[in-house]
Amino acid sequence: MAFPHVKQGVILLSLALSLAALTAAGCATGTATVLASGDPVADRQRLMKNNGANWADIQHKVKAGNVEAVAVNAEAIALHAQRIPLLFPQGSLNAKSKAKPDIWERWPEFQAAAKNLENRASTLRDQALAKDAAAVQATVATFGRDACGTCHTPFRVPTQQPAQPRS
Numbered sequence: 001m002a003f004p005h006v007k008q009g010v011i012l013l014s015l016a017l018s019l020a021a022l023t024a025a026g027c028a029t030g031t032a033t034v035l036a037s038g039d040p041v042a043d044r045q046r047l048m049k050n051n052g053a054n055w056a057d058i059q060h061k062v063k064a065g066n067v068e069a070v071a072v073n074a075e076a077i078a079l080h081a082q083r084i085p086l087l088f089p090q091g092s093l094n095a096k097s098k099a100k101p102d103i104w105e106r107w108p109e110f111q112a113a114a115k116n117l118e119n120r121a122s123t124l125r126d127q128a129l130a131k132d133a134a135a136v137q138a139t140v141a142t143f144g145r146d147a148c149g150t151c152h153t154p155f156r157v158p159t160q161q162p163a164q165p166r167s
């Protein structure tokens with residue numbers, strides 16, 4: 001073969017083209033094709049668990065005075081936030097889900113709550129990258145309530161209190 005790299009290039013190009021075609025087909029059929037497992041309840045609970053883990057990590061790092069290190073966690077939460085609306089397709093409720101039907105009755109508010117999380121997490125990331133400890137601490141102080149709670153309160157069934165121990 002005189003020009004092996006040319007052939008390789010052609011193969012890569014055709015691969016890229018078929019990927020592009022697949023992506024276009026996926027977009028045409030709606031959000032279901034973007035989901036990882038086809039089970040949106042499992043996917044969003046997995047994403048939310050990771051939000052919880054990142055948020056716990058942020059709090060530990062801030063307590064330890066390591067504010068710069070929260071940038072990676074804040075960025076992860078911002079990226080997760082962009083995907084939240086995709087993981088709540090209409091009618092995706094089952095017995096395992098803690099999502100309230102209000103989500104689909106007040107969809108623009110739900111989307112705004114996801115956008116609010118994305119904005120606040122991006123702000124926190126930038127403050128961390130700027131090593132602005134005071135700003136990071138101020139954002140973290142209200143983050144649980146203003147970034148997560150503003151959506152959980154209206155749109156998530158409260159988690160049950162643990163049973164009271166008998167005396």
Ligand code: HEC
Nearest residue numbers: 045048049051052055097098099113114117148151155156
């Ligand atoms: C836009 C709305 C919204 C925002 C913002 C949001 N959540 Fe959630 N979260 C939900 C909903 C709805 C559920 C319930 C999903 C279900 O069970 O189907 C949930 C569930 C959870 C769960 C339980 C997951 C499980 O194991 O079932 C955790 C933990 C969680 N969220 C953490 C967070 C944290 C931490 C933040 C902020 C960094 C956050 N969430 C921001 C809507 C939101």
